[in-house]
Amino acid sequence: MRKVLFFAMVIVLIFASGFAGPPPQEQKRGTEVDVYMIDDFEDGNYTSNPEWWKFDNVNPNVVDNSSYQKGDPASISKIGKYSLNITGNASDWYAGGIGTYIARRGVDLSKYNTLQMDIYGNGVGSGTIKIELNDDDNNNWQIEQDPNANFANIYDDKFTYSLIVDWSGWKRVQVPISDFIDENPGVGDDIWDPEQSGGSGGLVQMQLICIGSKKVGMLKYNIDNVSLTVKK
Numbered sequence: 001m002r003k004v005l006f007f008a009m010v011i012v013l014i015f016a017s018g019f020a021g022p023p024p025q026e027q028k029r030g031t032e033v034d035v036y037m038i039d040d041f042e043d044g045n046y047t048s049n050p051e052w053w054k055f056d057n058v059n060p061n062v063v064d065n066s067s068y069q070k071g072d073p074a075s076i077s078k079i080g081k082y083s084l085n086i087t088g089n090a091s092d093w094y095a096g097g098i099g100t101y102i103a104r105r106g107v108d109l110s111k112y113n114t115l116q117m118d119i120y121g122n123g124v125g126s127g128t129i130k131i132e133l134n135d136d137d138n139n140n141w142q143i144e145q146d147p148n149a150n151f152a153n154i155y156d157d158k159f160t161y162s163l164i165v166d167w168s169g170w171k172r173v174q175v176p177i178s179d180f181i182d183e184n185p186g187v188g189d190d191i192w193d194p195e196q197s198g199g200s201g202g203l204v205q206m207q208l209i210c211i212g213s214k215k216v217g218m219l220k221y222n223i224d225n226v227s228l229t230v231k232k
């Protein structure tokens with residue numbers, strides 16, 4: 001379990017500049033070639049297969065999707081029975097987050113070029129999701145962090161994308177990996193290298209940092225079908 005604290009100054013700068021990355025691409029029929037499912041929550045929990053850890057002031061709960069049937073029909077047709085509902089209290093923009101270990105022995109993730117999720121929003125003010133992808137650059141299948149430096153990565157790259165959730169109902173979002181930015185230049189090799197080679201675990205860890213739409217206040221959204229895909 002790795003707890004990552006968020007710099008308040010960084011959050012303020014994100015919102016002051018209005019930066020939330022380029023808009024995610026809408027799904028187009030027939031463009032998905034392959035999908036690597038990280039979690040669809042159909043096992044009814046978030047604590048195994050895979051395990052998600054949580055930190056600070058967020059409350060993730062697997063919920064029945066029968067109460068969440070608004071939005072994009074293409075997304076609704078894929079959500080299944082369960083999704084992960086995330087609520088939290090933001091203080092100085094930041095609430096907390098969740099994370100999971102992605103790497104699997106013998107599974108090369110280098111062919112995947114898009115991060116995909118179905119997200120249920122509650123309109124303007126739902127909050128922002130900062131997606132963090134960490135690849136292994138010191139060849140030990142781990143992401144080491146410095147607890148004396150706000151749990152910053154010591155040896156490995158961190159690529160991030162911030163997504164403002166401001167819609168109502170379900171929406172499938174697809175973020176090209178090329179839209180992620182290297183948040184810690186000078187640490188790791190500053191190259192997106194998710195493949196398992198030379199002892200590296202490749203793409204090892206993912207975290208979702210939860211940020212409020214206001215400096216102080218609630219955030220709320222659901223996520224489902226967290227996956228990597230290949231798009232032409």
